[in-house]
Amino acid sequence: MPDSTAGTLQTPDAPAKQRPGGTLYRGNEGMWSWVLHRITGVAIFFFLLVHILDTSLVRVSPEAYNAVIGTYQTPIMGLGEVALVGAIVFHAFNGLRIILVDFWSWATRHQKLLFWIVVGLWVVTMLGFTPRHLMNVFGH
Amino acid sequence: MTTIEAPRTPARSAGRNGNLEKWAWIYMRVSGVVLVVLIFGHLWVNLMVGEGVHAIDFGFVGGKWADPFWKVWDVLMLWLALIHGGNGMRTVVNDYTKPGRAQKILKGAIFAAVVILIVLGTLVVFTFDPCPAGSPADLLPSFCPAA
Numbered sequence: 001m002p003d004s005t006a007g008t009l010q011t012p013d014a015p016a017k018q019r020p021g022g023t024l025y026r027g028n029e030g031m032w033s034w035v036l037h038r039i040t041g042v043a044i045f046f047f048l049l050v051h052i053l054d055t056s057l058v059r060v061s062p063e064a065y066n067a068v069i070g071t072y073q074t075p076i077m078g079l080g081e082v083a084l085v086g087a088i089v090f091h092a093f094n095g096l097r098i099i100l101v102d103f104w105s106w107a108t109r110h111q112k113l114l115f116w117i118v119v120g121l122w123v124v125t126m127l128g129f130t131p132r133h134l135m136n137v138f139g140h
Numbered sequence: 141m142t143t144i145e146a147p148r149t150p151a152r153s154a155g156r157n158g159n160l161e162k163w164a165w166i167y168m169r170v171s172g173v174v175l176v177v178l179i180f181g182h183l184w185v186n187l188m189v190g191e192g193v194h195a196i197d198f199g200f201v202g203g204k205w206a207d208p209f210w211k212v213w214d215v216l217m218l219w220l221a222l223i224h225g226g227n228g229m230r231t232v233v234n235d236y237t238k239p240g241r242a243q244k245i246l247k248g249a250i251f252a253a254v255v256i257l258i259v260l261g262t263l264v265v266f267t268f269d270p271c272p273a274g275s276p277a278d279l280l281p282s283f284c285p286a287a
Contacts, residue, residue: 042232045225052218052257055201056264061272062198062279073193081193088179095172102169129188136192 029115037094040087047084078137082130089125093118164227171220178217202270202281211265218261226254 057065071077097114100107107114185204187193204210229250237243271284280286 041228045229048221048225049253052261056260058198058201058268059264062275065198069196092176099169133187133192136194
């Protein structure tokens with residue numbers, strides 16, 4: 001419903017402000033945590049498939065394994081590993097948030113606050129991980 | 141149109157799949173908690189300790205799997221993560237496809253990938269030979285006779 005320019009056209013009991021859809025989650029922390037959980041989950045799944053296959057090369061020969069795992073130590077893959085760990089850490093912390101929201105009524109009422117706690121813990125974890133990992137990648 | 145049942149409506153019987161969806165729901169939470177510990181430990185030991193990703197090679201894997209502790213750790217991670225991920229992908233497919241041939245094919249592909257990789261990964265861990273004959277000595281773990 002577009003906002004009327006002439007107040008006389010509005011019905012007296014029309015709500016002053018209507019949120020789209022009026023649903024619990026749309027556009028808010030609940031929706032974005034769900035979107036991020038889904039995207040990171042699918043990404044991690046496809047990495048897992050690749051990671052099992054590359055690790056399986058230890059059963060082929062030391063040379064085959066070292067050749068492929070060596071590509072994990074290049075700068076581009078090193079940056080990719082930061083993205084991967086970022087996805088895993090978010091999925092882990094937000095997964096724990098989901099469990100709390102499911103089983104603990106206080107957490108159900110404060111799911112928005114918990115989302116920002118997840119974001120905060122993610123930032124702290126990545127601030128610890130990223131410099132150390134990039135030193136290992138670029139320090140050689 | 142979707143109808144929402146009255147709050148006091150008794151639960152419907154679970155149908156032909158029994159309580160499978162409930163157990164899938166419980167599995168995601170239980171395996172999720174365990175996977176946080178297993179994967180964070182995996183990332184810590186492989187990426188943060190020592191030279192991190194630069195230290196990973198055949199000798200590194202051989203050294204880890206000389207200890208049954210890490211074999212159990214990795215196999216547990218393999219099973220829990222693949223089933224957790226496979227069930228998550230099944231949820232995604234259910235959300236974006238209608239029942240029919242395409243949905244069956246997608247779910248079949250997920251199921252096949254999970255089963256094949258669980259079998260492959262488990263065999264790799266338990267049949268792993270850290271000192272394969274005829275390999276260059278400098279690529280092997282230090283405890284190998286040839287190294």
